[in-house]
Amino acid sequence: MKISQLGEFALIDALKQYAPVSKSVIRGIGDDAAVLPYSKSEYLLFTTDMLAEGTHFTRRMSPQGIGHKALACSISDIAAMGGCPTFAVVSIGVPKNLPVPFIKDIYKGMERTARAFNVSIVGGDTIKTDKIIINIALLGLVEKKYLTTREGAGPRDWIFVTGPLGGSLKSGRHLIFFPRVPQARFLVENFKPSAMMDISDGLSGDLNHILKASRVGARLDHASIPRHKGASLSQALNDGEDFELLFTLSPAKARALMDWQAKARSFYFYPIGTITADVKEKINSKSFAHF
Amino acid sequence: MKISQLGEFALIDALKQYAPVSKSVIRGIGDDAAVLPYSKSEYLLFTTDMLAEGTHFTRRMSPQGIGHKALACSISDIAAMGGCPTFAVVSIGVPKNLPVPFIKDIYKGMERTARAFNVSIVGGDTIKTDKIIINIALLGLVEKKYLTTREGAGPRDWIFVTGPLGGSLKSGRHLIFFPRVPQARFLVENFKPSAMMDISDGLSGDLNHILKASRVGARLDHASIPRHKGASLSQALNDGEDFELLFTLSPAKARALMDWQAKARSFYFYPIGTITADVKEKINSKSFAHF
Numbered sequence: 001m002k003i004s005q006l007g008e009f010a011l012i013d014a015l016k017q018y019a020p021v022s023k024s025v026i027r028g029i030g031d032d033a034a035v036l037p038y039s040k041s042e043y044l045l046f047t048t049d050m051l052a053e054g055t056h057f058t059r060r061m062s063p064q065g066i067g068h069k070a071l072a073c074s075i076s077d078i079a080a081m082g083g084c085p086t087f088a089v090v091s092i093g094v095p096k097n098l099p100v101p102f103i104k105d106i107y108k109g110m111e112r113t114a115r116a117f118n119v120s121i122v123g124g125d126t127i128k129t130d131k132i133i134i135n136i137a138l139l140g141l142v143e144k145k146y147l148t149t150r151e152g153a154g155p156r157d158w159i160f161v162t163g164p165l166g167g168s169l170k171s172g173r174h175l176i177f178f179p180r181v182p183q184a185r186f187l188v189e190n191f192k193p194s195a196m197m198d199i200s201d202g203l204s205g206d207l208n209h210i211l212k213a214s215r216v217g218a219r220l221d222h223a224s225i226p227r228h229k230g231a232s233l234s235q236a237l238n239d240g241e242d243f244e245l246l247f248t249l250s251p252a253k254a255r256a257l258m259d260w261q262a263k264a265r266s267f268y269f270y271p272i273g274t275i276t277a278d279v280k281e282k283i284n285s286k287s288f289a290h291f
Numbered sequence: 292m293k294i295s296q297l298g299e300f301a302l303i304d305a306l307k308q309y310a311p312v313s314k315s316v317i318r319g320i321g322d323d324a325a326v327l328p329y330s331k332s333e334y335l336l337f338t339t340d341m342l343a344e345g346t347h348f349t350r351r352m353s354p355q356g357i358g359h360k361a362l363a364c365s366i367s368d369i370a371a372m373g374g375c376p377t378f379a380v381v382s383i384g385v386p387k388n389l390p391v392p393f394i395k396d397i398y399k400g401m402e403r404t405a406r407a408f409n410v411s412i413v414g415g416d417t418i419k420t421d422k423i424i425i426n427i428a429l430l431g432l433v434e435k436k437y438l439t440t441r442e443g444a445g446p447r448d449w450i451f452v453t454g455p456l457g458g459s460l461k462s463g464r465h466l467i468f469f470p471r472v473p474q475a476r477f478l479v480e481n482f483k484p485s486a487m488m489d490i491s492d493g494l495s496g497d498l499n500h501i502l503k504a505s506r507v508g509a510r511l512d513h514a515s516i517p518r519h520k521g522a523s524l525s526q527a528l529n530d531g532e533d534f535e536l537l538f539t540l541s542p543a544k545a546r547a548l549m550d551w552q553a554k555a556r557s558f559y560f561y562p563i564g565t566i567t568a569d570v571k572e573k574i575n576s577k578s579f580a581h582f
Contacts, residue, residue, distance in 0.1 A: 015383075020410070025378070046378060048380035050416045055420065103294065104305055110309065121311060124303060125341045129345075133420065133424050135341060
């Protein structure tokens with residue numbers, strides 16, 4: 001059997017099968033970031049993202065945008081756990097014939113984003129490859145009381161997203177999105193979501209991850225799903241690379257959030273559906289397939 | 292200018308130039324691993340290594356060996372700082388047409404090595420690429436008193452290596468080497484090396500990194516450099532991928548180590564030269580150039 005017949009999630013399951021995990025690991029493979037011991041009050045978060053020329057970007061795109069995206073994907077993973085990013089290491093595979101300014105501009109894009117989110121870049125590796133490959137591994141910290149995973153969504157919880165969806169790749173937004181760290185921190189500090197993740201592969205597929213981890217179902221109100229200008233419902237449901245946060249709140253907290261945002265103007269959160277007890281109520285998904 | 296004219300170290304310097312670093316970073320880019328705050332008595336170590344098909348391995352090699360090597364390179368970096376490895380995240384780029392057993396065997400090789408060194412694999416990313424790419428980011432811990440960097444080698448210190456050198460790639464040893472964690476821990480606990488690193492690019496070039504960081508020179512006793520069977524002096528000096536440790540000890544500690552190993556049989560450390568005060572005494576190097 002070839003990789004193309006197996007699919008990405010089966011590959012991740014295979015890695016999980018062969019991944020030794022000590023008792024000190026609070027959460028290993030299967031969420032936006034791993035959760036590891038750190039201090040009495042905090043957990044260490046650890047995530048990795050690989051981007052490849054031809055799959056995630058092309059040389060005709062802005063190199064600063066590519067550098068930004070590589071780091072921002074990982075920052076988004078840390079935000080999805082309720083945490084703040086801290087330290088990153090960067091591996092880059094570069095083709096021999098690549099003009100030096102292109103790679104420097106990738107670094108510059110990373111630098112700007114790192115500064116914006118107080119991330120220190122503390123290490124790296126540089127190797128020769130046929131196409132540009134970027135891997136970022138990122139650490140973060142989260143107070144134990146604020147840790148939010150994909151588990152924990154309960155029946156009757158409301159489902160929210162942090163912003164409009166669809167058409168990220170086509171519009172070029174995937175190169176300039178701003179990871180939702182402030183929103184995530186606001187939420188965990190004030191409304192403690194029951195579950196949270198970032199939308200990287202598409203709302204429908206990613207919501208199914210929450211449903212599976214939390215052993216629940218969901219009903220979406222299609223008319224309520226916020227869409228980017230020009231994006232169809234199907235694009236809002238299935239396009240990847242939006243990096244908005246998807247989270248659930250108990251009915252009481254959901255109503256409190258709606259009350260708060262009727263008055264406040266700092267953030268807006270969009271209610272798009274509800275969690276149900278019926279695990280068979282999955283979301284029809286045509287999300288991004290990596291293979 | 293193209294990457295091929297610039298060279299790897301200039302690329303790393305470029306990354307360093309664009310790497311924001313907060314005050315909490317104890318040591319950023321420029322050693323085997325970054326040194327970060329952790330607890331009252333320990334530092335967190337953080338390193339990343341990328342391996343590419345065609346550059347570091349081919350499909351004709353043992354996939355389990357490839358998986359082993361990918362993780363063992365990073366474990367070696369943690370050992371070089373005096374620490375113990377703890378948690379890893381694994382990113383893999385896989386071609387569509389790759390047979391699934393090949394990738395599972397890469398995972399199996401990693402798993403075995405992870406178990407041997409008490410490393411937990413806690414996360415991963417899987418993407419589509421044209422050639423196989425593996426990135427491992429690894430954390431470790433080191434007691435503050437045992438941290439050993441590339442700085443600190445002083446005039447008259449003895450230079451040691453942990454084992455014979457040369458011909459690692461040709462012999463296939465690069466797929467089965469055993470990272471020198473036990474030796475590193477024995478050294479930091481008993482003899483506190485003044486500087487240490489692992490030999491990944493070749494003895495000559497890597498020793499120059501210690502000389503530069505410590506602002507000293509060195510003289511090697513060529514006849515004392517231990518070589519693998521069939522390896523020439525030039526290969527022992529310049530071949531990469533041996534992953535032995537290179538370290539320096541004050542004259543008193545060096546003599547104590549020699550006395551110890553005249554009786555003991557657990558490890559053997561090879562004295563190969565001395566540090567000098569003359570920074571102009573660099574080592575002639577034909578070490579592995581990545582571009």
